[in-house]
Amino acid sequence: xxxxxxxxxxxxxxxxxxxxxxxxxxxxxxxxxxxxxxxxxxxxxxxxxxxxxxxxxxxxxxxxxxxxxxxxxxxxxxxxxxxxxxxxxxxxxxxxxxxxxxxxxx
Numbered sequence: 001x002x003x004x005x006x007x008x009x010x011x012x013x014x015x016x017x018x019x020x021x022x023x024x025x026x027x028x029x030x031x032x033x034x035x036x037x038x039x040x041x042x043x044x045x046x047x048x049x050x051x052x053x054x055x056x057x058x059x060x061x062x063x064x065x066x067x068x069x070x071x072x073x074x075x076x077x078x079x080x081x082x083x084x085x086x087x088x089x090x091x092x093x094x095x096x097x098x099x100x101x102x103x104x105x106x
Contacts, residue, residue: 035097039105
């Protein structure tokens with residue numbers, strides 16, 4: 001009886017462990033389906049990123065030093081617009097993100 005009971009718990013424990021492992025692997029793979037966008041602007045400018053096929057939208061302020069980097073951008077095509085602190089617009093660049101890549105805006 002004791003060995004039968006221990007066998008059930010062991011099989012169940014292995015099943016739970018394998019399920020957790022599969023779920024964490026799937027979550028890890030899903031989280032890596034992205035890339036980054038980097039470029040330069042003036043401190044205080046706003047970088048506007050809009051996905052042309054994903055609906056993704058993010059706005060960030062250009063930090064001191066003028067170099068910005070936006071991480072965890074889903075794969076796809078994007079318009080990157082630089083809005084100056086005075087409200088005027090600068091460059092409008094088109095970039096494509098693939099898994100693990102970094103698109104550099106010129």
